[in-house]
Amino acid sequence: MKGRSPRSRLTRATLALILAGGRGSRLYELTNWRAKPALYFGGKYRIIDFPLSNCVNSGIRRIGVLTQYKAHSLVRHLVRGWSHFKKEFGEFVEVLPASQRYSDDWYQGTADAIYQNLDIIRAEQPEFVLILSGDHVYKMDYSAMLMDFAKSGADMTVCCLEVPLEEAANAFGVMQIDENNRVIGFEEKPAAPTPIPGNESHTLASMGNYIFRTEFLFEQLIKDSRDPASSHDFGNDIIPSLIDDHHVRAYAFRDEETGERAYWRDVGTLDAFWQANMELISAEPQLNLYDPNWNFWTYQEQLPPAKFVFDYDDRRGMAVDSMVSGGCIISGAVVRHSLLFSNVRVRSYSTVEDSVILPGVDIGRRCHLKNVVVDRGCWIPDGMVIGHDREQDIASGFRVSGTGKVLVTRGMLGQPEGYA
Known part of the structure; x- marks a missing residue:
């Protein structure tokens, strides 16, 4: 019997944790009764279905979804649409609500949300932890990023988009990198972002997706939890604290076929939500929901045809x-x-x-x-x-x-x- 491919070994050694507790306040009344990851999108899906489907299509089948803000409809959707995985086969999608496991507080930031689930992570014994934002719409093979991370020997990888400077200004956390894609600086929503070396019109904007070696992640989260000045956030605290003394790598997310900037939508405002849905109607949308090689799964009621x-x-x-x-x-x-x-x-x-x-x-x-x-x-x-x-x-x-x-x-x- 042939051994597993390197990519398969990496994905099987990975635990994915999806941060799905955000409110999405710029969507106003659309998120009065639901968390942003539970918001409907694309005719039949919810936003959470996209990172979940990306995990499954990438071969990552151990997944935790961290919930907090008005999570009832999100939890209901996960139970109905994502509870068919078999733990005995080494696969699961589990809901991890804020439950004050390590303190008297609810999740205080993205890093604290992971910290409060350290015992659950430890029980799974993953070699790598993939941390994902649960409120963006995109199609991505995470195994390619895992391969890059493993080959680089980095302590942490930050997934990034190549964004025009004017689009990133005051909107994104921005990475400064050297010629080897090592992160040497980080700016949180700067007015004048630092361009990419060799590409003066674009900068690297963080997507809020990270890979860590598990033991290194534990060390940094425990250290951060003891810092009274920290806001316990990956962007504000963890990344800036690492770049001087540790190997933090930027991974540029590009379209696998064209090599250009890949499709990624935040849908964090009413206009962005409307526009992203309208894009799907075009004859050849950038996000192809009809691709038989990359299915997007969701909970579907049994309904008659239109x-x-x-x-x-x-x-x-x-x-x-x-x-x-x-x-x-x-x-x-x-x-x-x-x-x-x-x-x-x-x-x-x-x-x-x-x-x-x-x-x-x-x-x-x-x-x-x-x-x-x-x-x-x-x-x-x-x-x-x-x-x-x-x-x-x-x-x-x-x-x-x-x-x-x-x-x-x-x-x-x-x-x-x-x-x-």
């Missing part, structure tokens, strides 16, 4: 340049360049254009929606017009972004809230 009914000149059920999920009924209405999640109903004589409609929304007759994000479970009353008159939208109590995208939630409509 249905389009009535075919009269003034009452035709149709959708053009759109994605429509299972359980939807487009009844004598027109949907253009929009993304409809599961169980959406659009009733006769209505139009939906350039909009993202989350699950279970019911849009009444003669409604006209444009540039709208409608939260789960809303009932849009007959005749309502949204997204056509900014002042009227504001007067109606809806949130309107700087670019004119309109957020509609149940609370804004005077309907019961509290489920996500």
Whole structure:
């Protein structure tokens, strides 16, 4: 029998920990009842499904998800969609809630979240620990980064994006590197980021994904926990404390086929959330959800196919340049360049254009929606017009972004809230 490939050995020796406790406050009411990683995306997924699917596709099948802020819908989703792994086969997806294991506090920062689970990490005895942010959308083979890390002999690797200087300014933590990709400096959201050597127009922005050798990680987290001046955060505290005396390596995340900057979306604002969903509708989106070689898994209800009914000149059920999920009924209405999640109903004589409609929304007759994000479970009353008159939208109590995208939630409509 042939031995395992080096890549397979590395992934089997790795424990992935996904930080999924963030609120996502810049999404406003969209995260009033759910953590950002539990936010819906792409017609049928939640954001947490992307790092989880990346782990599975990379061959990493020991995964912990660290939760904190309003975690009920996230935990429910993980139980329903990700509980089929078999511990006896050396695989699992486990929820690791903030439980005051090492102190009287809840998770105080990204580093503290890992520190409070040291006993769980130790019990698994991994050789490597892969720490991932749970609130970004992208497709990445983590095994390639693991191979680079193992070959380099580094103590820590920081996964980075090559970002234009003007885009990174005041927005990202930025790595300064030498010609061998060793990190020699770190700046937290600088106004004037340091460019990459040999590429004066771009800088290296941290993605919040890290690899550590396990024992080294333990040493640094215990040291950090004893520092009363620390905010217990990887970006603010751990990385700056390591770069002078330890080998910290930057790994540039690029598209495997083109070698260019890879697809990665933060979706941390209402505009970014709307835009990233709209990108999926294009004929050849940068993130291909239809790639049979890289599946994205999620929890799926058993739903009937989408249905389009009535075919009269003034009452035709149709959708053009759109994605429509299972359980939807487009009844004598027109949907253009929009993304409809599961169980959406659009009733006769209505139009939906350039909009993202989350699950279970019911849009009444003669409604006209444009540039709208409608939260789960809303009932849009007959005749309502949204997204056509900014002042009227504001007067109606809806949130309107700087670019004119309109957020509609149940609370804004005077309907019961509290489920996500």
